[in-house]
Amino acid sequence: MNNETPLLSVRDLKTYFMMDEGVVKAVDGVTFDVYAGQIFGIVGESGCGKSVTMKAVLRIVEPPGKIVSGQILLKRKTANGEEQVIDLAQLNANSKAMRDIRGAEIALIPQEPMAAFSPVHTVGDQIVEAILLHQNVSRREARTIALQMFKDVGIPMPEQRLDEYSWQLSGGLRQRAIIAMALSCNPRLLIADEPTTAVDVTTQAQVLRLLRRLQEQRHAAIIFITHDLGVIAQMASYVMVMYLGLVMEQGPVDEIFHAPKHPYTQALLRSIPTITMTPRVNLPTISGSIPHPFNKPRGCPFHPRCEKFIAGKCDTRIPALQPIGEKQWVSCFLYHDGEVAA
């Protein structure tokens, strides 16, 4: 796909939740590469495994969930400047190495904004603590960095806001404060999990613009998760579409929106009202509903809802994610015969 080594390379990642009632295969063989400076978008409907994939990368999957197999390869520089690729899946989740990476090299804007800050400490104190944890600076210097971050993300009266609690901030300001905290240690990879679902359109536009600017200035990579196809189209340069723990399709944003290959991507794009279509006509829908994770269909996970499914094939075998053409990757038997070994 690209000559340089990816910053993050996830290979056939599986993360399951071992519940009393059965196993939830939340992430069931996911593969993708993220390059420096890229905004990598992940779309998919609720429960398809977007957040769990990212929790696995950060090694913060809560029990009874665990990484069952696969690799999470992170390219990084060692203390003496050598380039190194390490497999995060092999590290102990609580090891020093992992703690050094989490927050400093890979930062997260979590899906629940209230989870980002503790209500009993001021936002400023929490950012200062995060900086002290990862950087060799004094408390006073950390405060200066925090203040600069608040200025960078456009928080008015930053000095005063640092001394407030997260619940005193409006939705838009809280989201900016979370971004400031995530960026305070200058991560090379920022994972933004639905960073704008809780805010208004105008605030959303501000947050998206801010993230785009930061990505340009710092040349950081951003993994951007959302179920809003409009936001993905505006933000991402590369897009991955997920369904029931698997990757259906991935490719450059223009190909995904203008030449989608997978029937699920096609159906998803048809089902949203757009500002250019004739109003008040019936929207094409996807028949049926997303199956319960305990009742995953055999074969291609999408086949019971797929208009083009091939009987005897799609309902028995699982298509592999394979390249078609120069840029796109699709897991669908309409395009190739590759299947996942049972």
Next chain:
Amino acid sequence: MGQLFLVPRWGGGRVTNHQTSQPSNYSTIKLLEVKNLKKYFPIRKGFFRKTVGNVRAVDDVSFFINEGETLGLVGESGCGKTTASRCILRAHAPTAGELLFRTKEGSLVDLAKLTRAQLRPLRSQMQMIFQDPYGSLNPRMTLFDIVGEPMYVNGVKDRKERVERVAELLRLVGLRPEYMQRYPHAFSGGQRQRIGIARALSVNPRLVVADEPVSALDVSVQAQILNLMLDLQKRLNLTYLFVAHNLSVVRHICDRVAVMYVGKLVEMANTLELYAAPKHPYTAALMSAVPVADPRIKTGNVELKGEVPSPANPPSGCYFHPRCEFAVEVCRKDAPVFREITPNHFVACHRADELRLPGIA
């Protein structure tokens, strides 16, 4: 009692061509006219809970909804959409203003002035669909009880008749009648929203207030519910007040749209006109912020700076002036009047006549 369920109760006015339908296929008989509606919430402080001020959640709002049409109500969080909706349904007692409603019998009543007892016979004509398909259904009630309760309250006491009508309603919203004895937890988000719609329709309402009915749903489910709402409207001649923040969805569903900002209406017009040629700088800013699902169309070019002011302490003059790039002296001093600038296009901006603002599509 034979039900005229699928037959519109009111024949005139609306001729609907489903595939190509475009605005104004509704009647021009006003089903509801809201005049100078105000809802203030007192801010209380201290031991004696003395009132120290007011949250002007809805502040002198006037609009109308024609029979059979869908009016969209949009605006940022906290601008008063839900409060206005709840006043119309008299879940809140308005602080001031008139709510003129044309009853089934054709008489005009002011809902704002009715007592609870006087309202009761009218309740069935106005129903609500809620945002949260999870929180709005009682988990200990079966579908039969959830959907059948409002009609029981409205006098359908015969169980067999209720069973028949609940079955018919479930079919109407695309659920199987066999599900009647199940509990809500056994259903997906989209199915639960259908249950909420069936419940709202169970008493043959004429006005349906839908407060963010698809916001909590996944995109594929959202399309199903939007189709259902359009279909039911056509079949039952329903009138919708559709509260939402997704402007692409609003454009798809609504004949006309009203835009709210800090408790006031700033603009109201036919949907396509509003989107293509907004007259209020706030509407234009909202339009420009819509993320279009096409990477070749770049949006978000006009950045709206600053934050929405608090309705407890709004700015002077035009409430939008601190964020408005077109603000002039008069904007800081005088509140602009909400006026009809061209037929059916209402706007509250001092500069609406001279400004040429970009829209979308």
